[in-house]
Each structure stands twice: as structure tokens, then as C-alpha cells.
Amino acid sequence: MESKRIVHPDRRPHWRFTEPAVLVLLADGPAHGYELRARLTPLFPADAGPPDASGIYRLLHRLEGDGTIRSTWAEPGPGPARRVYEITDSGRDALAEWASAIASELQALSGLLAAFYRAGAGRGTSQADA
Amino acid sequence: MESKRIVHPDRRPHWRFTEPAVLVLLADGPAHGYELRARLTPLFPADAGPPDASGIYRLLHRLEGDGTIRSTWAEPGPGPARRVYEITDSGRDALAEWASAIASELQALSGLLAAFYRAGAGRGTSQADA
DNA sequence: GACCCTATGTGTAAATTACATGTAATGTCA
DNA sequence: TGACATTACATGTAATTTACACATAGGGTC
Numbered sequence: 001m002e003s004k005r006i007v008h009p010d011r012r013p014h015w016r017f018t019e020p021a022v023l024v025l026l027a028d029g030p031a032h033g034y035e036l037r038a039r040l041t042p043l044f045p046a047d048a049g050p051p052d053a054s055g056i057y058r059l060l061h062r063l064e065g066d067g068t069i070r071s072t073w074a075e076p077g078p079g080p081a082r083r084v085y086e087i088t089d090s091g092r093d094a095l096a097e098w099a100s101a102i103a104s105e106l107q108a109l110s111g112l113l114a115a116f117y118r119a120g121a122g123r124g125t126s127q128a129d130a
Numbered sequence: 131m132e133s134k135r136i137v138h139p140d141r142r143p144h145w146r147f148t149e150p151a152v153l154v155l156l157a158d159g160p161a162h163g164y165e166l167r168a169r170l171t172p173l174f175p176a177d178a179g180p181p182d183a184s185g186i187y188r189l190l191h192r193l194e195g196d197g198t199i200r201s202t203w204a205e206p207g208p209g210p211a212r213r214v215y216e217i218t219d220s221g222r223d224a225l226a227e228w229a230s231a232i233a234s235e236l237q238a239l240s241g242l243l244a245a246f247y248r249a250g251a252g253r254g255t256s257q258a259d260a
Numbered sequence: 261g262a263c264c265c266t267a268t269g270t271g272t273a274a275a276t277t278a279c280a281t282g283t284a285a286t287g288t289c290a
Numbered sequence: 291t292g293a294c295a296t297t298a299c300a301t302g303t304a305a306t307t308t309a310c311a312c313a314t315a316g317g318g319t320c
Contacts, residue, residue: 043245099247104176
């Protein structure tokens, strides 16, 4: 029986919520991809580091294809050209849908955490803190 | 520009937390795969449905390979043979690690949700409920 | 010119998830 | 008794997601 991961799996977030996070940022005002990446970082667990850049650009392309966001090339300034994205009305609707999905995920996760504390309470693992 | 998903992505959970959920259940006592699947269902968002059965068996095999859980064949009763799993000490440690990962995910998600309400508050989308 | 930083992007492998299917034991009901 | 359902475990493989490597390009600095 061969298993690839020897001891513990990777517990980093897998960026499933990059999409709503981008929409939230764009709901606040237009931005370009490179900037979004930086502003995205603090929205995820601190140990996660910045999300993958290539993934962000691909996400932005997909969202534009969906009509969730729209883009224009920014007025050429110093440095390489920037593509500036803004959220559409349809994007605001999508964001509202995401909010309810996130809320139910939140509820599920807190239930799981509660179950953990119940299970851990009577055992060896110290749980007096938290 | 061809995008595969036309309007909105699939917001169902992608079972990223099946592993800690299984460990939580097994921390409560031994169980077999088919039973775990049923007891897993209410730990996820209600609209998600039961997690994929084949995925659960594969997860159990991987966890056993990792030493996180261990199994024995149950005393033969009526119906097909059951493999009964129980959590190991190393599994309890892994569960504790998961708990902190979940806690930080929880924090990130609630931050995201808060950002959504901030963004939504001044706009068209009615948010008086929630 | 060599090198770094910003900025956008493609190519592709690896990992994860979903769906289809196969097996076996037992029970039911006509 | 044989077609069908239910429980239970398992493999095969397609589809999707994520990660990593790399390419391109403008501009600054040394």
C-alpha cells in the first residue's frame, strides 16, 4: 500500500474563494491584476502567502468571459501596460450569491470546529486555551 | 474568447474538509466507511448532498497509509463485510493541526463576508436582512 | 549591458474531485 | 428461483482545479 503523502497533508487554503475575494475588491473600485494579488493576500490565512499570480490572471479572464467583470487597458504610464478591471452589475449579483455560499460554509466550518472541541475535551490533547 | 462556465461557477463545497470531518467522527468512536458517509453529510452545507462514496474509501485508504487511522474487518454479520476504522494517536495529533487550520480559514472567511457587507451596504443589493 | 521590479500572460504537470462501473452478501417479492 | 433492491467496499478514469515553470515586455539602476 503506497501513499504519496507520508505524514500530513498540505493544509494551505486552495484558493477556492479567490473568485469572491476578487469580486469583493473590485466592488470597492477598479484595479489591475498585479495590484489585486497584493490586496488579496491579507484576505486569506496569514501563513498562506500570496495567491498564485498566473491563477489570478486566468481567473480574471474567465470572469470577463462570464460577464462578471470587464476590462480596459489603462492610460499608458510608466512601466508595462496594465489591464484595469471593474465589476459589472452581473458581477454584483454573483457576489451576492457568493455571500450566501460563504455564509453556509462558515456555518459548516464552525460546526466542525465545535465538534472537534467536543471530541478533544475529554481526551489528552490540551484544549484549555482557544 | 471561449469560457467553459457560462454564468456562475459551482458553489458547492469541494470536500476539502472531508479529512478532518472523518477524523472528528472517528475521534468519537470506530465506524465503517458506509456509515461515515451518512454521518458526514450533516457536517457540510445542507445543499451539498452526501460526499462521494468512492472518495471516502480512497480517503480512508490514504489515511490508513499515513498512520492516521487503522482498520480491522468487523465480526462477520449479516450483509457484506465491513472494514471498521479507528483513529490513532497520530490521527488525534493530525486532528489538532486541522483544528487550527480550520480556525484560521474560519477567520479568513468571516473577514471576507464582512468585506462583502461593507461593499454591499452602500449599493443596490438589499442587505437589510441576513 | 546585466540585472531587478512591475505587469501580463501561456504551457503543462500534479493534485483533487466527480462520475461510471464492478464486486459481493443479503433480503424481498412475485 | 430469479429479478431487483440495499448495504458495503473497491477500482478506473475523466474533468476540474491548483501549482510551478517559463516567456514577454517596459522601465529603472549600477
